[in-house]
Amino acid sequence: MLKFTAEHEWLKIDGDVATVGITTHAAEQLGDLVFVELPEVGSTHSKGGDAATVESVKAASDVYCPLDGEIVEVNQAIVDDPSLVNSDPQGAGWFFKLKLNNKADAEALLDEAAYKELVG
């Protein structure tokens, strides 16, 4: 199941674990990333809380946690090479895997059609 947030994150949900990243639209808006900071594995986050930070040449931006849950894995590859987020934001440029406190919460997120309408 693929879901989106209005804050430009995508979630690929498999069982009770969501793989989370930023959308192609967000990556284009941010421009070339030069730094990514990811959360600690084992840390717990609430929906809407800061989970990661991305920085372009010009500015820093927060990546929010899309749902309540615990970080079970992070993608070290984007820390080593932040340009991966620009080249493949919805694939190899994923950020972290989140074990959802309540997977039913995901139902309320946007589907792909609704997200596409949002970003025009």
Added chain:
Amino acid sequence: MDVVSDLKRTPLHDLNVSLGARMVPFAGYEMPVQFPAGVLKEHLHTRAAAGLFDVSHMGQVIVRARSGDNADAARALESLVPVDVVGLGEGRQRYALFTAGDGGILDDLMIANRGDHFFVVVNAACKDADFAHLEKHIGDSCELTMLTDRALIALQGPRAETVLAELWADIAGMRFMDVRACDLHDADCIVTRSGYTGEDGFEISIPADRAERVCRHLLDHPDVMPIGLGARDSLRLEAGLCLYGNDIDTTTTPVEAALEWAMQKVRRTGGDRAGGFPGAETILAQLTSGAARRRVGLKVEGKAPVRPPAKLYADAEGKTEVGHVTSGGFGPSIEAPIAMGYVPVALAAPGTPLFAEVRGKYLPVTVAALPFVANSFKR
């Protein structure tokens, strides 16, 4: 309310939009922050070939002595800047600072001697205040004209000379900080060999109605790429150049800002025309005895950019705050984060270890000599 409609547009607005620029509000103007290539590629292209910048938002002012004697205009300007203007030869340009009575900086600017007048370029955000300042203090002796019908572009980078020479053969005769009148495709231009990137290059004032045509000719050259304000900022940061409003403002003096090089001996204590500018008492005393704090370069260990107004500490626990960052980001040419900030002089020596607070962490930084990237001016 449509905020965008309140913003002014430069004569190159349509060209910028047609090139795919992302436009943002800056100093009351709609300006291109980046083009489709993106900040990183634009920055590297400028260092490798040539970048074209629209800087038409900046203020262009003509200062002409009412007496008809340009030396009177030079003396009038010297009453507002701690800089040798009287000794600035015809056809030459120099960096200057408008100082305040307490020694703070009202703006930084370029002053060019055009023979029968001075051509002055000031920052966009300050231009109205600067013009009022000029009117108030030297309006009696000088006729002041803000050129609102001209664009200003910069062509910067190692290929800038070759590219511009295809439009104007005489360009090779110019050296760093020369100013000349020239005719580019029937456009009556003022060219200076200067810029804000640390690279060799030119700034060109063009009549507004000819600006797009001249730019299209330049952009036709395979070495030239349009560059936005994003890369302009990362280029000037690597070059160790101050951004007014960040690194210098009314709360910083020229000595604190490490701009002693801009104040020639003739205006300093013991010089033939010592003092006689606003804030002279404070600034001359600091030139002799030093200031308590100083602008320095900062190399950041690790990969996280350190941005203003990050606080600087002497220790890794954040106990002793010693200053703050005024500019900072990622330096694409040195492939590392860099910053500038103010620290006490005792901590201003290159190599001094400090710590910058970023998102609650204290990241190690080291005071570094400026510029970060060696300049390549054709002196």
